[in-house]
Amino acid sequence: MNAEIIAVGSELLLGQITNTNARFISAQLSELGINVYYHTVVGDNPQRLEEVVETAKQRADLIIFSGGLGPTKDDLTKETIARLVGRKLVTDEEAMQSIEAFFAKRNRLMTENNRKQALIIEGSDVLVNRHGMAPGMLLEDGTHTYMLLPGPPNELEPMFQFEAKPLLAAKLNNEECVIVSHVMRFYGIGESELEERVQHILEAQTNPTIAPLASAGEVTLRITAKAATLTEANRLNAEKERELQALVGQYQYGVNDDTIVSKTVAMLSKHNLKIAAAESLTAGMFQAELADISGVGTVLVGGVVVYNEKMKEQQLGISRDFIEAHTVVSAEVAREMAKAVQRKFGTEIGIGLTGAAGPMPHGNSAPGTVFVGIAINDDVETYELHLQGQRNSNRIRTVKFACHYLMRQLEKNGYTRA
Numbered sequence: 001m002n003a004e005i006i007a008v009g010s011e012l013l014l015g016q017i018t019n020t021n022a023r024f025i026s027a028q029l030s031e032l033g034i035n036v037y038y039h040t041v042v043g044d045n046p047q048r049l050e051e052v053v054e055t056a057k058q059r060a061d062l063i064i065f066s067g068g069l070g071p072t073k074d075d076l077t078k079e080t081i082a083r084l085v086g087r088k089l090v091t092d093e094e095a096m097q098s099i100e101a102f103f104a105k106r107n108r109l110m111t112e113n114n115r116k117q118a119l120i121i122e123g124s125d126v127l128v129n130r131h132g133m134a135p136g137m138l139l140e141d142g143t144h145t146y147m148l149l150p151g152p153p154n155e156l157e158p159m160f161q162f163e164a165k166p167l168l169a170a171k172l173n174n175e176e177c178v179i180v181s182h183v184m185r186f187y188g189i190g191e192s193e194l195e196e197r198v199q200h201i202l203e204a205q206t207n208p209t210i211a212p213l214a215s216a217g218e219v220t221l222r223i224t225a226k227a228a229t230l231t232e233a234n235r236l237n238a239e240k241e242r243e244l245q246a247l248v249g250q251y252q253y254g255v256n257d258d259t260i261v262s263k264t265v266a267m268l269s270k271h272n273l274k275i276a277a278a279e280s281l282t283a284g285m286f287q288a289e290l291a292d293i294s295g296v297g298t299v300l301v302g303g304v305v306v307y308n309e310k311m312k313e314q315q316l317g318i319s320r321d322f323i324e325a326h327t328v329v330s331a332e333v334a335r336e337m338a339k340a341v342q343r344k345f346g347t348e349i350g351i352g353l354t355g356a357a358g359p360m361p362h363g364n365s366a367p368g369t370v371f372v373g374i375a376i377n378d379d380v381e382t383y384e385l386h387l388q389g390q391r392n393s394n395r396i397r398t399v400k401f402a403c404h405y406l407m408r409q410l411e412k413n414g415y416t417r418a
Contacts, residue, residue: 001172002035004060006052008068008077009151010043021066021149021156028160030211031181032168033224034062044074053084057144062168067151069134071113078137078148082121085141089119092126095135102133121148127163131155138167145171180233181224184241187260187404189251191219197247201240208240217397218260219251253407253417261289264403266418267410268299268349276345277303278316278337280328280354281370286399301345306337316340329356329365331382334373342375350375351402358391368394372402374409381409 005022012019022039029036038059042052049068056063068077082089096118103110117134120126127136127147132155137148147164149156172179186194191214195202198221202210208225221244225236245252254263268275277286284305290296306312309323318336326332337352351374358367368387373380383405387394407417 001033001062002037002060003029003062003064004038004040004056005036005064005066006040006042006049006056007066007151008042008044008049010045010074012041012067013043020153021151024153024157025064025066025149025160028165029168030222031179031224032165032172033179033226034168034172044068044076046076046080049077049080050084053081061143062145062147064147064149066149066156069117069136069148069150071111071116071133075116078119078121081146081148085121085139085146087122087139090122091115091118092120092135093118095120095126095129095133098129099133124148125167127159127167129155129159130162131158136164138164178228178230178233179224179226180230180237181222182234182237182241183256184221184223184244184252185254185256185258185260186219186221186248186251187217187253187400188408189219189248190214194219194221194248194251198244201243201247208236210240210244216393217400253404260400260403262293263418264407265290265293265296265299267407267415269295270418271410271415273299273349273410273415274301274345274347275299275349275351276301276341276347277351277353278312278341279303279305279351280307280312280337281357282353282395282398283307285395286351286353286402289399301347303341303345303351312337316344327363327365329354329362329369329371331371331373331384334371335375335380335382336373338373338375339380348377349406351406353398353402355385355394355398357394357398358389370394370398370401372398372405374402374406376409376413379409379413381405 005025007019007022011017026036040052042048065077068075099114099118120137121139124137124139129135132150134150136159139146195212208223211222213220223237223240225233227233253260279286287303290300304315306315309328312318313320317340334352334354338350342350353372355370356362356365356367361367370385372383385401387397
């Protein structure tokens, strides 16, 4: 099955919002083994929408629309598709009751145009919207399948995950085939190096298939198996994962929905280790990323943002003479920051982050020069990075590298990963 994703909304063409829906849907379809060859964006214009649909019909079996299901006059997706397939729009009573209940619960007047959101194309399967008002729909017309989804990601993502995806899987599984994907996550190795190490496996792949993907310093390998049963598909994936781990397992930090931050917090929690951070270039980002993980309060004690030399002196007790002797962007200062914040908060672990995020140099340090200091009890190590990227991406990658190095250093000290 080949798919095309059509995002509807003039705000996308004007650059007012980013089309994250296409990325999400593509990833989900890939897990099902459905090919996506085209992403299209079209404004709120029925004539132009008709034109892109006619084009999509020539190259895709499954056409997925995001946006244009709302109550306003420029929300014309379902009206346009209904006209193209020659079907009427009818009211879905369950959706109508849900919309009425939404306004009644909030003691707000429901305007007449909200009734439009309960309309669906006659004969379509309804995709329940549990996070908004307009339902989605799935319909077949001849050799084509159309899926209509709401535009807001907080509505689209759960609708696709829990309503649409099972229907598509059932459609594919009518061919007596179960499709299962498993994601391996790596850090500390580049995409090109990882691909080179597993190149012979990639070249020989049949079933399962293996797809590399890189983002923000991370690399993933998605393994997708097709089999007659779920048990057999999982067995094929596990067998291929073991083969890949034998080659690059030392860089793997997690699987599927894991993040390097969540795995770091899990490892600290497993061993009841407390951590504090002294941050310069990341300005609190390291602590903020940890705080996104539920349960982090058992390990994250606190920290300080010491963005200039004066604060490093006042908050951490690092003397001006020491900073001037080594420069603020140095392994020595990162080391002292880690030790000082460890002492200040009485934790087993202290992290010190300093560097030149860019785009300008910091003294004699080129943009992207970063030092990470990590103190684990009496073991203190420093790590030097030379990052190539924009300012904020360098800061994000610094946080991830700090987690990567922290887990490696913990292992060296005898702690096991969660």
